[in-house]
Amino acid sequence: MSGSPATVDGRALRVALLGCGTVGSEVARLLTEQADEFAARAGAPVELAGIAVRRPDKHPELPAHLLTADAAALVESDVDVVVELVGGIEPTLEWLLSALRRGKSVVTANKALLAEHTAELAEAADASGADLYFEASVAGAIPLLRPLRESLAGDRITRVMGIVNGTTNFILSAMDSTGAGYAETLDEASRLGYAEADPTADVDGYDAASKAAILASLAFHTRVTASDVHREGIAGVTASDIGAAKLLGRTVKLLAICERVTSEDGTESVSARVHPVMIPRSHQLAGVGGAFNAVYVEADAAGELMFYGQGAGGSPTASAVLGDLVAVARNRVVGGRGPRESAHAGLRVRPMGQTPTRYHISLDVADRAGVLAQVAQVFAAHDVSIATVRQRDKHSTASLVIVTHLAQDAALQATVDEIGKLDVVREVVSVMRVEGED
Numbered sequence: 166m167s168g169s170p171a172t173v174d175g176r177a178l179r180v181a182l183l184g185c186g187t188v189g190s191e192v193a194r195l196l197t198e199q200a201d202e203f204a205a206r207a208g209a210p211v212e213l214a215g216i217a218v219r220r221p222d223k224h225p226e227l228p229a230h231l232l233t234a235d236a237a238a239l240v241e242s243d244v245d246v247v248v249e250l251v252g253g254i255e256p257t258l259e260w261l262l263s264a265l266r267r268g269k270s271v272v273t274a275n276k277a278l279l280a281e282h283t284a285e286l287a288e289a290a291d292a293s294g295a296d297l298y299f300e301a302s303v304a305g306a307i308p309l310l311r312p313l314r315e316s317l318a319g320d321r322i323t324r325v326m327g328i329v330n331g332t333t334n335f336i337l338s339a340m341d342s343t344g345a346g347y348a349e350t351l352d353e354a355s356r357l358g359y360a361e362a363d364p365t366a367d368v369d370g371y372d373a374a375s376k377a378a379i380l381a382s383l384a385f386h387t388r389v390t391a392s393d394v395h396r397e398g399i400a401g402v403t404a405s406d407i408g409a410a411k412l413l414g415r416t417v418k419l420l421a422i423c424e425r426v427t428s429e430d431g432t433e434s435v436s437a438r439v440h441p442v443m444i445p446r447s448h449q450l451a452g453v454g455g456a457f458n459a460v461y462v463e464a465d466a467a468g469e470l471m472f473y474g475q476g477a478g479g480s481p482t483a484s485a486v487l488g489d490l491v492a493v494a495r496n497r498v499v500g501g502r503g504p505r506e507s508a509h510a511g512l513r514v515r516p517m518g519q520t521p522t523r524y525h526i527s528l529d530v531a532d533r534a535g536v537l538a539q540v541a542q543v544f545a546a547h548d549v550s551i552a553t554v555r556q557r558d559k560h561s562t563a564s565l566v567i568v569t570h571l572a573q574d575a576a577l578q579a580t581v582d583e584i585g586k587l588d589v590v591r592e593v594v595s596v597m598r599v600e601g602e603d
């Protein structure tokens with residue numbers, strides 16, 4: 166590391182690594198193997214000062230003198246930066262608050278923590294002048310948060326929509342290509358190692374909802390937490406839904422959708438939601454297969470932007486962590502700070518029921534005169550306008566496929582509930598929200 170200038174306080178940047186699992190082990194490896202490159206890029210040597218893991222005795226591959234099970238003590242020791250790759254909220258929140266209060270910068274991939282506690286973390290960072298970076302927390306390797314926080318800071322973002330969970334995208338892509346049901350596809354995903362032992366956070370949409378909260382907060386300069394995000398997972402997606410989507414030239418994706426919504430009186434609010442959506446097969450997000458992520462951003466001046474790449478995995482996620490670490494080191498060298506939390510807009514978060522959405526509804530109905538009129542009347546009673554109706558005759562029943570115009574989600578739900586109770590409706594085959602024009 167000859168010739169590298171030291172940090173502002175005259176020495177190498179000392180890094181505490183909390184967690185050395187899938188992501189942490191890749192960070193440790195790359196940081197050690199490429200130490201000279203990091204020193205050159207950061208403007209100061211970057212030194213691994215300690216590694217906290219749950220069981221140090223299980224890590225013969227790591228230098229024993231660096232290992233500890235006491236993360237809290239490592240945070241309090243003589244380190245400049247804490248890289249947190251443990252996950253979870255307790256005790257991680259305490260460690261990171263302790264680091265920030267002591268003026269130590271934090272780099273984390275922990276979306277669950279950020280989606281609930283960014284405000285506290287950002288306030289602690291501001292009080293001490295430390296940095297808080299978290300590029301790896303959403304869409305792994307894909308540079309997305311820095312573009313939102315910095316490159317687009319001069320624009321007005323209207324929408325961020327995308328595939329931010331690899332596990333569910335893998336499952337839905339496989340259901341689309343094989344026609345198989347959800348349960349058997351989840352088993353296959355587990356067998357191949359894509360789904361975790363406990364896949365709940367992924368398949369029930371918690372992981373994507375945390376990421377949506379982070380994206381909405383940055384895009385709309387407003388504090389949005391995971392509990393503000395409407396969340397539906399993929400466990401209810403059936404082979405019938407996938408089949409119905411195919412008949413319409415669509416496919417099903419689990420999307421995080423964060424929008425700036427303007428009311429008739431001009432008041433702005435934010436909508437943040439995660440749920441399965443039918444999108445046209447020609448849509449840019451439809452071609453995103455397997456465990457990849459893709460996020461589509463719309464801004465007033467920039468227009469449409471698309472971010473695509475690997476959203477998970479040890480080495481792709483480590484790429485984002487190390488980029489943040491270099492940024493922190495550079496800030497230390499020149500004595501500056503990275504971007505602070507920007508929550509000045511403080512927009513209201515709109516409840517799902519008041520969010521404008523469009524529905525696809527597929528029904529098996531009795532094949533006789535007046536049925537279509539009865540169904541249409543229910544839509545009219547709820548002030549829901551129909552965009553298209555397709556009818557196909559079966560044996561004694563007919564299949565009706567209805568796509569609506571935009572309406573309040575609560576009105577659409579009420580319409581579906583009432584239609585299901587009509588005598589002439591034999592079966593509600595599929596109900597799902599749609600995005601994108603046909």
Ligand SMILES: NC(=O)c1ccc[n+]([C@@H]2O[C@H](COP(=O)([O-])OP(=O)(O)OC[C@H]3O[C@@H](n4cnc5c(N)ncnc54)[C@H](O)[C@@H]3O)[C@@H](O)[C@H]2O)c1
Binds near residue numbers: 218236275478479
């Ligand atoms: N794996 C991915 O693809 C991925 C992608 C993006 C973000 N993330 C996030 O990165 C973080 C780490 O994920 P991972 O997949 O590497 O997890 P992991 O389970 O593989 O590793 C966790 C590490 O934390 C250590 N640890 C657990 N409890 C500890 C304690 N009390 N004290 C000290 N160490 C402790 C474990 O020993 C282990 O080394 C999580 O926040 C996760 O959401 C992961």
Ligand SMILES: N[C@@H](CCO)C(=O)O
Binds near residue numbers: 305331372476478
């Ligand atoms: N479990 C997550 C990891 C990346 O955050 C996924 O499947 O996308």
Ligand code: NA
Binds near residue numbers: 301302304305306309
């Ligand atoms: Na990212």
